[in-house]
Amino acid sequence: MRYEVSPRAVLAARKQFFQHGRPERPLNALVSEPILRSWQRCADQGLDSAALPRLEPLTAHELRAIAERHERLRRLCRPEIESLYADAMQTGCVVVLTDAEGLILDALGNADFAARAAQVALRPGVLWGESSTGTNAVGTALVEGRPIAVHGGEHYYDPHGILSCSAAPILDPYGQTVGALDLSGPAAVDHRHALGLVRMAVAQIEHRFFDEDFAGRRILRLQSDRALLGTAREGVLVFEDDRLVAANRTGLGLVGADWSALGERQAGELLDHLPRPDGEAHALRGADGSALYARFDAGPAIRQTVVPAPRPLRRVEGPLLGAAEREALARAVRMVAADVPVLIRGETGTGKELAAREVHRLSARAEGPFVAVNCAAIPETLIESELFGYEEGAFTGARRSGRRGLLREADGGVLFLDEIGDMPLSLQSRLLRVLQEREVAPLGGGKPVKVDFALVCATHRDLRALVEAGSFRQDLYFRIAHYTVELPPLRAMEDRGGIVRALWRRLVDDERLTLAEGCEARLAAYGWPGNFRQLAGTLRALAALAEPFLPVEEAMLPPDIVAAPALSVPAEATLDALTVEAMRRALDACGGNVSQAARKLGINRSTLYRRLFHA
Numbered sequence: 114m115r116y117e118v119s120p121r122a123v124l125a126a127r128k129q130f131f132q133h134g135r136p137e138r139p140l141n142a143l144v145s146e147p148i149l150r151s152w153q154r155c156a157d158q159g160l161d162s163a164a165l166p167r168l169e170p171l172t173a174h175e176l177r178a179i180a181e182r183h184e185r186l187r188r189l190c191r192p193e194i195e196s197l198y199a200d201a202m203q204t205g206c207v208v209v210l211t212d213a214e215g216l217i218l219d220a221l222g223n224a225d226f227a228a229r230a231a232q233v234a235l236r237p238g239v240l241w242g243e244s245s246t247g248t249n250a251v252g253t254a255l256v257e258g259r260p261i262a263v264h265g266g267e268h269y270y271d272p273h274g275i276l277s278c279s280a281a282p283i284l285d286p287y288g289q290t291v292g293a294l295d296l297s298g299p300a301a302v303d304h305r306h307a308l309g310l311v312r313m314a315v316a317q318i319e320h321r322f323f324d325e326d327f328a329g330r331r332i333l334r335l336q337s338d339r340a341l342l343g344t345a346r347e348g349v350l351v352f353e354d355d356r357l358v359a360a361n362r363t364g365l366g367l368v369g370a371d372w373s374a375l376g377e378r379q380a381g382e383l384l385d386h387l388p389r390p391d392g393e394a395h396a397l398r399g400a401d402g403s404a405l406y407a408r409f410d411a412g413p414a415i416r417q418t419v420v421p422a423p424r425p426l427r428r429v430e431g432p433l434l435g436a437a438e439r440e441a442l443a444r445a446v447r448m449v450a451a452d453v454p455v456l457i458r459g460e461t462g463t464g465k466e467l468a469a470r471e472v473h474r475l476s477a478r479a480e481g482p483f484v485a486v487n488c489a490a491i492p493e494t495l496i497e498s499e500l501f502g503y504e505e506g507a508f509t510g511a512r513r514s515g516r517r518g519l520l521r522e523a524d525g526g527v528l529f530l531d532e533i534g535d536m537p538l539s540l541q542s543r544l545l546r547v548l549q550e551r552e553v554a555p556l557g558g559g560k561p562v563k564v565d566f567a568l569v570c571a572t573h574r575d576l577r578a579l580v581e582a583g584s585f586r587q588d589l590y591f592r593i594a595h596y597t598v599e600l601p602p603l604r605a606m607e608d609r610g611g612i613v614r615a616l617w618r619r620l621v622d623d624e625r626l627t628l629a630e631g632c633e634a635r636l637a638a639y640g641w642p643g644n645f646r647q648l649a650g651t652l653r654a655l656a657a658l659a660e661p662f663l664p665v666e667e668a669m670l671p672p673d674i675v676a677a678p679a680l681s682v683p684a685e686a687t688l689d690a691l692t693v694e695a696m697r698r699a700l701d702a703c704g705g706n707v708s709q710a711a712r713k714l715g716i717n718r719s720t721l722y723r724r725l726f727h728a
């Protein structure tokens with residue numbers, strides 16, 4: 114809670130604390146209890162408030178390794194950091210993301226303040242845990258396990274008095290602290306909304322953990338105020354076999370439980386009943402008789418739910434497409450309606466998953482779930498049980514009640530099998546049987562269950578070559594490749610300048626930030642081996658460097674983009690010619706090494722051979 118006290122009064126309290134121990138009344142009314150507790154902890158540890166904190170920043174190499182280890186946290190926080198970042202730019206603040214120890218992973222925001230903050234080491238690679246850096250919003254929020262603002266002289270160390278910081282710990286669905294989010298600015302400026310913004314952002318991030326961890330399972334969303342269902346302020350509970358297995362803080366609070374309830378309490382001990390799983394809000398009562406509203410929604414559908422943000426989030430938009438691809442997707446929608454499987458082919462980052470989601474969104478199955486399975490990302494040993502489900506006790510470690518499996522979760526909607534070329538041969542036969550018979554038999558010999566889903570597959574590989582090489586079943590290939598949508602690499606698309614402009618406007622809310630013409634032309638001319646994914650990442654980085662009303666110049670581009678020879682593409686070039694041209698360039702860049710060039714392009718070696726040498 115914000116203590117509305119003058120900086121001078123805090124300094125007086127500070128003086129008394131550090132000279133005479135805990136202040137007597139009325140001084141202790143000037144500093145909140147959590148701050149006093151923190152000062153006491155730091156003093157007990159022997160930290161000297163008048164000295165400079167001991168800092169041991171990580172090397173760039175160590176920081177990169179840590180940042181990679183926290184890739185998931187950073188990814189899940191990205192939309193909120195971007196959203197707060199726009200705010201931070203205007204109010205002269207920085208947004209800070211730390212790991213669970215308080216180590217700064219990212220710090221983004223106003224360049225002027227960032228430079229000043231860096232003087233007190235508020236920058237990536239530095240630990241802001243309380244026991245090393247004294248009382249501060251990140252460290253103290255992590256120790257206290259709740260959001261906290263620390264203003265000016267409330268910081269333990271004198272040099273930190275220039276800061277005003279608001280932070281909240283980020284908890285995963287099991288109550289484990291995984292990091293902290295912080296908004297820091299100059300102490301002289303009133304940041305009274307900062308803590309509220311940070312709390313809301315963290316609530317959003319914590320929701321995203323559920324969407325990702327429990328895709329395909331039933332999640333109970335509840336609130337005492339019906340209007341708050343579907344917002345970041347709703348409570349979330351996840352039950353398995355009627356037992357509570359995951360939750361957020363609001364959800365636990367609404368049913369009068371705490372984290373110790375996970376794995377212990379049954380649904381019936383927390384609520385008078387569970388609502389019907391029809392996606393509608395139902396009235397029910399908590400164990401203490403309090404009135405609540407709750408609804409179940411199936412996991413995969415939730416992955417698409419856009420929870421209202423404290424400030425308007427960007428609209429979820431479909432892929433940017435050329436005319437030919439737009440038509441191809443429109444045809445794919447008709448295929449889905451006719452129960453014909455669709456195969457999407459394209460290099461990495463060309464938007465295969467985005468395109469599959471678009472097909473789902475435009476199809477008559479839009480109300481049904483969209484279940485995405487990356488066959489390359491699930492360990493081979495797990496794919497079978499993940500996809501087909503299992504019966505009670507089917508194997509050691511199987512859950513007691515068995516599992517429905519993702520094929521059944523996709524019932525009524527669209528099943529998206531990404532990287533289908535990586536599916537093990539044994540499972541290809543099982544999948545083929547499901548597609549032929551339209552029923553799934555769970556592992557462990559359960560009764561086959563009818564399923565109704567539309568199938569969209571994607572691959573960056575040449576499936577025909579895999580068939581020739583014997584690693585992909587020919588009959589499955591014929592089954593799934595009736596209709597193929599080819600997504601071209603970015604370098605082969607027309608009007609790349611327009612694409613760069615459109616993507617920039619999508620990714621950057623602040624209209625005052627623009628790209629200079631020369632910079633845009635460079636970006637349009639670059640080859641983008643990582644396609645849209647890489648372009649989007651570069652644009653985000655440029656946006657982080659951009660200043661209002663100062664168009665981003667070519668000089669700010671990463672050196673490899675500036676140094677790359679421009680793609681010279683005649684306006685009338687065909688897609689085929691462009692593809693061959695891109696292949697030639699890749700081969701040149703790899704000194705004629707076909708395997709290396711094929712890897713770089715994300716295609717099969719034999720395809721590269723065929724297209725270049727037998728065209």
Ligand SMILES: Nc1ncnc2c1ncn2[C@@H]1O[C@H](COP(=O)(O)OP(=O)(O)OP(=O)(O)O)[C@@H](O)[C@H]1O
Nearest residue numbers: 432433434460461462463464465466467573645646
């Ligand atoms: N046509 C597009 N328009 C706008 N954004 C796009 C487009 N295609 C891809 N993106 C963005 O690029 C990123 C990668 O997209 P996506 O995951 O759909 O690619 P993919 O082809 O499935 O990649 P991979 O093969 O590596 O799984 C996402 O952030 C997506 O929003």
